[in-house]
Amino acid sequence: MSSLAPTPSASAAVPRPLGACRRRGLAASGRPGCEVPGSSGEKERHLVGTRRRGSRCRSARESRDDGNEASTAGEANARRIAIVGAGFAGVATAYHVFRQVADAHAEATADGNDRMVAPVRVTLIDEKRVAGGASGVAAGLLHPYTPRGKIIWRGTEGVAATLELVEAAENAERAMEATAMEATAERDEVNGEEKKKTRPTVSPRETRGRAIARRAGVCRPARSLKQARDLAKHAPASFEAGGRGVTVSAEELRRLIPGMDVPPEVLEATKKRPSRRSLEVDDDDDDDDASLLARPLTRADRKAASAKRRREKNAPVTSALHIPEGLVLDTTRYLASLWDAARLLASSGETPEGCSATMEIRTVASIAGDPALNEPGAYDAVVIACGAAAGSVQELQGDVLPTQLQGGHVVELVPVGDGKENGWPDDAPGVLGSPYIAPLGPERLLVGTTKEYGASVADARRAGEVPLGNIEDDEKEHAPRAPTPKPTDRVTYSRLEIASRASAAARELVASASAAYPPLALENGAWRVDVVRYGVRANPPRSNLGSLPLVGRISAASDDAVDADTHKKKNWWYVGGLGARGLVYHGMLGAIVAAAALSGDDARVPPELRFDPGARRTVDE
Numbered sequence: 001m002s003s004l005a006p007t008p009s010a011s012a013a014v015p016r017p018l019g020a021c022r023r024r025g026l027a028a029s030g031r032p033g034c035e036v037p038g039s040s041g042e043k044e045r046h047l048v049g050t051r052r053r054g055s056r057c058r059s060a061r062e063s064r065d066d067g068n069e070a071s072t073a074g075e076a077n078a079r080r081i082a083i084v085g086a087g088f089a090g091v092a093t094a095y096h097v098f099r100q101v102a103d104a105h106a107e108a109t110a111d112g113n114d115r116m117v118a119p120v121r122v123t124l125i126d127e128k129r130v131a132g133g134a135s136g137v138a139a140g141l142l143h144p145y146t147p148r149g150k151i152i153w154r155g156t157e158g159v160a161a162t163l164e165l166v167e168a169a170e171n172a173e174r175a176m177e178a179t180a181m182e183a184t185a186e187r188d189e190v191n192g193e194e195k196k197k198t199r200p201t202v203s204p205r206e207t208r209g210r211a212i213a214r215r216a217g218v219c220r221p222a223r224s225l226k227q228a229r230d231l232a233k234h235a236p237a238s239f240e241a242g243g244r245g246v247t248v249s250a251e252e253l254r255r256l257i258p259g260m261d262v263p264p265e266v267l268e269a270t271k272k273r274p275s276r277r278s279l280e281v282d283d284d285d286d287d288d289d290a291s292l293l294a295r296p297l298t299r300a301d302r303k304a305a306s307a308k309r310r311r312e313k314n315a316p317v318t319s320a321l322h323i324p325e326g327l328v329l330d331t332t333r334y335l336a337s338l339w340d341a342a343r344l345l346a347s348s349g350e351t352p353e354g355c356s357a358t359m360e361i362r363t364v365a366s367i368a369g370d371p372a373l374n375e376p377g378a379y380d381a382v383v384i385a386c387g388a389a390a391g392s393v394q395e396l397q398g399d400v401l402p403t404q405l406q407g408g409h410v411v412e413l414v415p416v417g418d419g420k421e422n423g424w425p426d427d428a429p430g431v432l433g434s435p436y437i438a439p440l441g442p443e444r445l446l447v448g449t450t451k452e453y454g455a456s457v458a459d460a461r462r463a464g465e466v467p468l469g470n471i472e473d474d475e476k477e478h479a480p481r482a483p484t485p486k487p488t489d490r491v492t493y494s495r496l497e498i499a500s501r502a503s504a505a506a507r508e509l510v511a512s513a514s515a516a517y518p519p520l521a522l523e524n525g526a527w528r529v530d531v532v533r534y535g536v537r538a539n540p541p542r543s544n545l546g547s548l549p550l551v552g553r554i555s556a557a558s559d560d561a562v563d564a565d566t567h568k569k570k571n572w573w574y575v576g577g578l579g580a581r582g583l584v585y586h587g588m589l590g591a592i593v594a595a596a597a598l599s600g601d602d603a604r605v606p607p608e609l610r611f612d613p614g615a616r617r618t619v620d621e
């Protein structure tokens with residue numbers, strides 16, 4: 001009998017029409033950090049304008065055409081927000097700005113308020129493009145679990161917030177495709193030809209997966225006996241907490257992913273002790289050995305240790321944790337479409353007239369020194385969402401940020417031949433672990449990641465595809481691999497070393513992935529390396545709640561961040577430190593940062609995430 005949990009309900013996957021007004025938005029939900037300024041009281045007076053009657057949702061093409069045009073009505077009282085960085089954090093913030101304004105607008109309209117919420121004009125600035133940083137390298141495995149099977153801080157809420165954005169991105173992609181098809185048909189008519197409507201062609205590098213989201217679940221196989229015990233131990237409580245993951249036997253794992261390896265020690269143990277299926281919670285803490293090592297052992301200690309050994313012997317084990325509702329996202333395609341969703345929302349009838357979303361490709365070296373950003377009246381709020389490259393902005397240089405930069409390579413594998421014989425099974429889940437295997441479709445697997453300490457801001461800025469030679473070449477053809485740096489090192493690599501490190505990383509990743517899933521071994525000739533990518537994570541400091549992202553006002557970090565006349569802190573915000581949890585947290589963070597930037601109110605940031613980028617510097621000086 002299968003122990004798999006029911007698959008997600010069909011209703012959860014039904015997309016909401018893009019143009020539909022959404023009264024149950026974050027603003028309406030009353031969740032902390034999500035209230036919209038301008039919806040009541042003093043702030044409303046500041047933000048309201050004249051309501052445009054008979055507004056309608058404009059088509060995607062119309063929205064694109066007028067994206068750069070200055071609007072007429074609403075221009076005078078529009079709020080302007082600049083967001084620097086078009087990764088998970090920046091694009092989610094842009095989308096939520098419009099979502100929150102739309103929700104406030106709908107609320108005001110429903111209340112019969114003849115005055116409306118002021119429009120907002122967002123400028124998204126990036127030195128490369130949307131998803132040009134770590135977000136375009138990330139594997140896209142979405143789930144709320146730790147490697148031991150616990151739920152991360154607000155993990156299920158984070159996943160739910162990300163799923164809302166995925167749905168918005170999918171709707172936007174459909175809308176843009178429909179518009180492109182309309183345009184093709186119109187062109188064909190003009191040319192007097194009667195051609196069949198064709199789908200718009202998109203470059204294969206932009207659409208690595210078959211779809212924005214692959215909904216076949218994810219799975220964490222136990223790669224050691226300890227992990228088999230940990231997963232079995234924490235699964236019941238995590239399920240209760242909304243994680244939806246269930247333990248599975250070795251046979252079930254191999255049915256889910258034919259060809260998957262199960263380590264002999266795990267197989268042996270699961271045969272003897274099948275995984276626990278009940279939802280009872282074991283509160284026993286298995287990290288308590290440390291106290292025994294700190295002093296000579298007493299009789300009581302020995303008794304406790306032997307009781308623990310007995311417990312371990314009888315403890316439940318499992319071959320894997322299966323999360324049927326987990327997703328694999330094509331992150332570049334997802335973010336490009338989420339930005340489209342923001343643009344469509346800005347130009348739809350859901351938001352007040354005068355809203356706009358535009359993108360600028362340029363580098364921001366400093367907020368204060370950037371005339372476009374700091375000119376009086378130019379922007380009401382600036383958000384820095386530059387990921388691991390945040391230190392390239394002057395106000396955040398030096399030791400202002402407590403994040404640790406960690407580089408990592410991922411490799412994309414494609415089947416040799418047409419993929420019909422060797423491809424990843426259509427309904428097989430993605431694989432979590434070190435390394436992980438993220439199927440973007442049957443014909444493309446993303447395997448990652450290496451963990452390389454000592455990355456720099458310069459490394460972060462070269463995120464993306466790494467040119468490399470033939471990775472099956474003898475290593476001596478390449479420059480010898482540079483020694484692995486220590487966590488404290490700052491290293492600058494030559495171009496040859498960059499290529500050499502990428503080749504070595506690819507070999508290492510494929511070798512360890514094929515230990516878990518043998519068909520991937522290069523010598524089998526079934527899969528080959530297509531692309532190697534490199535990116536840098538900004539890891540936040542660990543707290544007792546785990547590794548939480550950071551949101552803060554850029555205030556004490558720079559004198560320029562305080563208005564000389566009013567002595568008020570400027571409405572400049574930093575969001576970062578998403579670490580390895582960017583996918584889970586960015587939806588939630590986007591809502592929080594949007595609310596903070598729209599209101600200028602620090603209280604919109606939950607205390608657990610609040611961080612003043614200047615506080616450390618002030619204390620140190």
Ligand SMILES: Cc1cc2nc3c(=O)[nH]c(=O)nc-3n(C[C@H](O)[C@H](O)[C@H](O)COP(=O)(O)OP(=O)(O)OC[C@H]3O[C@@H](n4cnc5c(N)ncnc54)[C@H](O)[C@@H]3O)c2cc1C
Nearest residue numbers: 085087088089127133134135139364387408535578582583
């Ligand atoms: C190898 C690897 C694998 C990963 N896998 C996963 C995963 O599977 N799941 C997961 O949740 N997370 C994963 N992560 C982590 C995830 O990628 C990050 O948490 C996330 O991408 C951070 O998003 P961000 O928006 O903060 O930064 P970024 O995505 O780095 O975006 C910052 C943007 O700012 C731009 N920028 C920087 N400086 C400037 C400037 N001065 N002026 C203008 N623009 C600038 C950059 O071009 C970039 O587009 C992985 C990371 C790496 C490196």
